[in-house]
Amino acid sequence: MLFVVGLGLGDEKDITLKGLEAVRRCDKVYMEAYTSLLSFGLSSDGLSTLEKLYGKPITVADREMVEEKADVFLSEARESDVAFLVVGDPFGATTHTDLVVRAKKAGIDVRVVHNASVMNAVGACGLQLYRYGETISIPFFTETWRPYSFYEKIKKNRDLGLHTLCLLDIRVKEPSLESLCRGKKQYEPPRFMSINTAIEQLLEVEEKSGESGTSTPPDDFVLKQKE
Numbered sequence: 001m002l003f004v005v006g007l008g009l010g011d012e013k014d015i016t017l018k019g020l021e022a023v024r025r026c027d028k029v030y031m032e033a034y035t036s037l038l039s040f041g042l043s044s045d046g047l048s049t050l051e052k053l054y055g056k057p058i059t060v061a062d063r064e065m066v067e068e069k070a071d072v073f074l075s076e077a078r079e080s081d082v083a084f085l086v087v088g089d090p091f092g093a094t095t096h097t098d099l100v101v102r103a104k105k106a107g108i109d110v111r112v113v114h115n116a117s118v119m120n121a122v123g124a125c126g127l128q129l130y131r132y133g134e135t136i137s138i139p140f141f142t143e144t145w146r147p148y149s150f151y152e153k154i155k156k157n158r159d160l161g162l163h164t165l166c167l168l169d170i171r172v173k174e175p176s177l178e179s180l181c182r183g184k185k186q187y188e189p190p191r192f193m194s195i196n197t198a199i200e201q202l203l204e205v206e207e208k209s210g211e212s213g214t215s216t217p218p219d220d221f222v223l224k225q226k227e
């Protein structure tokens, strides 16, 4: 059986009782560590806090393992109980939906344990979840790759009077382009996009495209500020 367990967004105590029971019965525990960040970090200390609570060792599953070597833990899940831990909710990232589909196609029993996600925690900023449009991801621009499509989506949402949840890029264990060209993978240091970088990129798109979809405040903005 494969248990895909959401850990929520806070610390180790945010796992649900159902999730904890699932983890404790599993023979092997993997922790996905590249689409999201544990707010208390993935340092050895952070992990050992989890390991102490769960009472078993955790194997960190990086991007390569999840995307290219998922067969390893899927075949383990065929023979025994395996937990795959995900920060937030398991269905808050396409990667994990894909894993569940693969497991089911391979005839492996899957149980999902839900938890809070960035997709709903954004309600904390006071904007109604019902009034969000398409969620977008803002990737780090590079010298040669500067996609503007996320901007168009924000603009579409704005035109419909909807808010946009912008997910800022996390790049962990990314092979550098040069190393890929040389055929021997070497990894870039981890990078986490700051709000400032996201805004700089949005402003660049506006400047280049002559649009003003994100920098102009909505009509009722000034009113709300005064209330």
Ligand SMILES: C[S@@+](CC[C@H](N)C(=O)[O-])C[C@H]1O[C@@H](n2cnc3c(N)ncnc32)[C@H](O)[C@@H]1O
Pocket (backbone or CB within 6 Å): 035, 036, 037, 038, 039, 086, 087, 088, 089, 090, 091, 092, 093, 094, 116, 117, 118, 119, 166, 167, 168, 169, 170
């Ligand atoms: C696919 S989404 C979220 C997945 C997660 N399973 C969830 O349900 O919350 C991944 C994105 O969420 C955002 N994110 C993840 N962890 C975060 C954290 N600790 N703080 C702020 N944003 C985070 C980043 O923008 C990241 O690119």
